[in-house]
Amino acid sequence: MNCHNKLVKNKHSNLYRSLVSTVLLTNGIFQFVAPVLAAGTTAGQDISNTATATYEDPSGTTINATSNTVTVTVAEVAGINISNDGVLEAPTVAEGGTPGTPIVAGDKVYYNFTIKNVGNDPTKFRIPDKSKVSITGPGTVEKLQYQKPDSTWADFNTAGEDTASVPADGSLKVRVVVTVNSGAKKTDLIEIRLGNTPTNGQDKLRDTANTNDDDVYTVDNLDSSGVTGEYAGVLITAQEASNTQSATVGGSTYAFATVLKTRPADSYDDKGTAKLSDDTLKYDLGLKVESTAPSPSTLIPAALVGTTVKGLTGNRILVSDAIPKDTELAVAPTVFPAGWKPVYSITPVTTNAIAATWSETAPTDLKTVTRIGFVNDPATVTSVAVGAEVKTFTVQVKVKSTFIGTTLTVNNIAQLFGQTDGVPIIDANGDLIPDNFVYDESGDNKPSNFNDDGTPATGVDANGNGLPTVTNGYVPDSATLTATGTDTGNDNSGSGPGGEANSFPLTQAIGSVLNGPNTAPDAIGSTTLNTDPKYQNDDFTNKSSGVLANTKPGDKIDPGEVTFTNTVKNTSTKTNDISLIPTSPTNLADLPADTKITLTFSGTSKVYVWDGTKFVFDLDGNPATKGDQTAIDDTSKYITIPAIATNGTSSYEVKVDLPANTELSTDTLKGYPVPITAFVDDVTPGLGTETAKNTTIDQVYTGFLKMLKESKILKGTGPDVQSGDETFSSNPKKPAPGNIIEYQIKYKNISDAAPSGGSGNVILEASKVKITEDGATGGNNWAQYTTNVPGTAKDSVPAKATVTFFNSAGVAGLDDSTVSKYEDTLNTGEKLAPQEERTFGFQRKVN
DSSP: OOOOOSEEOOTTSOHHHHHHHHHHHHTTOOOOOOOOOOOOOOTTOEEEEEEEEEEEOTTOOEEEEEEEEEEEEOOOOOOEEEEEEEEEEOSSTTTTOOTTSOOOTTOEEEEEEEEEEOSSSOEEEEEOOGGGSEEESSEEEEEEEEEOTTSOEEEOOTTOEEOOOBOTTOEEEEEEEEEEOTTOOTTOEEEEEESOOGGGOSSEEOOTTSOOTTOEEEEEOOGGGOOTTOOSSOOSOOEEEOEEEEEEEOOOEEOOEEEEEEOOTTOEEOTTOSOSTTOEEEEEEEEEEOSSOOTTOOOEEOOEEOBOOTTSSSOBOEEEEEOOTTEEEOSOOOOOOTTEEEEEEOSOTTSOTTTSOOBSSOOSSGGGOSEEEEEEOTTTOOEEOTTOEEEEEEEEEEEOTTOOOSEEEEEEOEEEEEEETTOOOOOTTOSSSOSSOEEEESSSSOGGGOOTTSSOOGGGGTTSSSSOOOOOOOOOSHHHHHHHOBOTTSSSOOOSSSOOBEEEEEEOOOOOOOOOOOOOTTOBOSOOOSSOGGGSSOEEEEEEOOOOTTOOTTOEEOOOOEEEEEEEEOOSSSOEEEEEEEOOOSSGGGSOTTOEEEEEETTEEEEEEEOSSSEEEESSSOTTOOTTEEOSOSGGGSEEEEEEOTTOEEEEEEEEEOOTTEEOHHHHTSOEEEEEEEEOOOSSSSSSSOSSEEEEEEEEESOOEEEEEEEEEEOTTSSOOOTTTTSOBSSOBOOOTTOEEEEEEEEEEOSOOOOTTOBSOBOOOEEEEEEEEETTSTTOOHHHHEEEOTTOOEESSGGGEEEEEEOTTSOEEOSSTTOOEEEEEEOTTOEEOTTOEEEEEEEEEEO
8 A cells, every 4th residue: 555644655665564553653552563574493493394195096085195204404594684664753742743744844753673583593783873874865863772672762872782682583673763854845855774785685694894884783692691592603794684764755645445346136147057067147346435534544535546557558447356266257248337448367367466467358268367357448537536436347257167066156356456646656676566556355345455443454565565465366265265254245244354255155956866886897907828817816906995194104003994896797607606705815924914804795794804824704703802713614604695697797895904003005015905706616615626716806005195205405595505415315404594495205106007908907096186295284394494485396297286385374375485385286187097106396495
């Protein structure tokens, strides 16, 4: 946001902080809290990283996976940042101000700064004498002060001094007290610089050969100082920083603009079908400019005029609406006020609206539109006056034809961009994104994203760079919706910071469905003999048990029971009874002792236990009681399916219950095979020398997605990488702040692949694979001590996977420095085939 304050700051100033502080000071409750920034990671801190994942087998069972843990240890560095906290006139006559009137000669003005320890160890700051502070313009530095714990202010030593020790991530508030000289007139500029670095650089190495007497820099504590948390050793180098705040004598105005969004009574049209993929939704948008400022603000309301909008000529007022997830623009808008035009953006929706490129020409394919908007025609409408309202802009979206779900919640937020009348557009870096625009989101009736209590929204300048922080207005998931909030009344009555989503749930009407099993009694395995391959005994069904979250490599588990359905077919020329029993695997050690097998057909079940060499019948179904376990030597001890006709089939159920302390398949790299043999019984009970028999293998995996975590260290902006740390391994590493940790997770489906020439086998393809790298849970702490390096998080097969980024609040968003969690998810329909291996990697800069 931007305004003409009594002291109107130029483009170097932090307008948001000034505005917040002005509002609070007016009410006598000065308590400014700066945005929380990442601190230097504590020297000696171990950084631990363990990845987790979830995936599904073909039956829809959700399975967890956990990687090994890699650890790095952080070295000590100093660091300093100086941030601008705003320029304020002294709030009372007693302090030297003239409240309620413009600045005049003789007034006291406070230039507020915060000096922050961005290193990873406690440090002191060297503060210069007040006479060394740089000032230009009609003002005189009277005092250089610091804020004490009781919020009162005290003067620094006139000869300059070291501050008390400040902990890592701690800060010290400092202000320069300036008296406006006699003869100062409107538009005169008074500029203060605290510290002295080129282009106000932050956290720069101090050049001891070229020091300045106005430098502000770090001073390391002696080991003997007794300072809590002081890391052993004294740094011989120092870091310095500076910052500048400027102000101009003037008045104060601001455009309090509100964007409105509702669904009209006829907003929803299901097209008379049950499916959702042809449904449409209609929204009405509008805007108004308030005639009074939100209490307790003392700013003067002004008209709203246009600002820079990429792709368009002239300055425009922009009403923007991101196309909601799983929908597309249904038609080019035809309902909008006179003097306004629809505009279109095909810039990816992850780019916010003021940074996107717009066109007055609709694209040939409306499916490519990511945002629909409306702008004023400067030839007809140049501003929206104080107290005026503009409506109605109508937008219609439709559910994508490719959507296949049965439920969908459509969420979206409209956004408004403009400029305060009389305030010049500032674009300091020439990126065509104005630095001082007016901004609002729909869902409530508070203008310009002001809070419910009338104070400026803290999110307006979340990164502390003096520019409004604009969200992308896109709500892709329930987590984002929760963080955003909802306008439950569909009447712009939402509450909370920022805007609130207009949310509308769609549910497919109940229909009818046909479904059936996929049986394969004639499946072919890998064995190649001269006889009919259908009668070989190595076709298989692979399934997996569940694995609890946070189960680590090397852990042993008690798997849950896994159920299989097998089908038998009578291929003889006569009707036959077919009997079933479990039989020994080829390698007896492949199956752990006390594995329990239950065979069921038509409500009758038989239970067996593997004793390490053979299966035995278990009367009570409890592997722990051995006295009731006997050989499978009587027809009462096995299932027989009666009277299966020639070429007839019948299905039966197999349940496999592996014992406690079973190893993970991701450790052993194999499954646990349970051969089930169907046979036409002869006159001797049990399976003996019968030739009419065939075996299929039900193989249980205790997880089949193996994850291996490795790391290596890159130099980045830190010191040289220690020997051996530059290559990927799971060994501990020791980076320093400024170094970059590159993490790599190898994930592989270790289950058996379909045999060449085989058919009908059921393999384990991992679907819905989602690898979660969360730096703040499950023993991980890397989010606290490292910062995301944008553009480095990638899957080795990027066309088949999507990387999602989350900040510390759990909100999905941009690939920026706030990322504390990554999710690498296979795209819809994509699967990881047996024996297929991929990697997911990302880089983190040590703070």
